[in-house]
Amino acid sequence: MNDSETALWWARTRAAGPQRVAPSSAFPAGMLRLVEPDVTAVWLLAVVPEGARPSVLDELGLPALAVEQPNDTARVLAACLRCCWAEPTGSMWPGTPASRQQVAAVFEELTNRDEIASHRALLAAIRRLAGAGWLLWDESGQTVRLGPRVAAWGSADLSALRELLRILPSAANIGHGDPELGDDQP
Structure with a gap:
């Protein structure tokens, strides 16, 4: 996967959260690949280091959890x-x-x-x-x-x-x- 494709995947994850893709899809480093139980799709999820503070989320461009109610x-x-x-x-x-x-x-x-x-x-x-x-x-x-x-x-x-x-x-x-x-x- 080249730098442009990697940047595009990270941008998608930043904008829309976990991405559901076909099992054969390529994915960049730094993404966790979760296979659905029926193996019809996989989820790509940005991996945040354990114990990361909110500043790390800012650096990665990932939203912090903010919810209504x-x-x-x-x-x-x-x-x-x-x-x-x-x-x-x-x-x-x-x-x-x-x-x-x-x-x-x-x-x-x-x-x-x-x-x-x-x-x-x-x-x-x-x-x-x-x-x-x-x-x-x-x-x-x-x-x-x-x-x-x-x-x-x-x-x-x-x-x-x-x-x-x-x-x-x-x-x-x-x-x-x-x-x-x-x-x-x-």
Whole structure:
């Protein structure tokens, strides 16, 4: 890959975030290549050094994370991690698909809001996270999967996230009692 092609890939990543391309596509150095589970496409993601400060993002021309409604967005991302990260001791990418209902159950448990307000906040946050590449949202199928950006989290981040998952409610146990406590009431 020549310098012009490399510069073009970096410009695309800076402007639009992770790029979804054909598996046979060439890619420049400094990009992480994530293969979709069905091997029909790969995601190219800029690799940022672990522990990099915001100034490094500025140098690379990559946007820092800035979102509307950061609390709801963070809670929805946590709910999606809980539902989509099938084996927390293993790799986060590509994760497993989860239904909107599963994610909603965890989100509602975290926020304790009425159903209408919770639904509105959930969908808005899913769309924001999908637009930024943190999630992959299939609106017609009402399923969500972890996006390519989660693969860039370093070992310190993953350790903290594993600890977070340990305390988050599981969609499978919500409304069914806690089997460890012998509470099997609906």
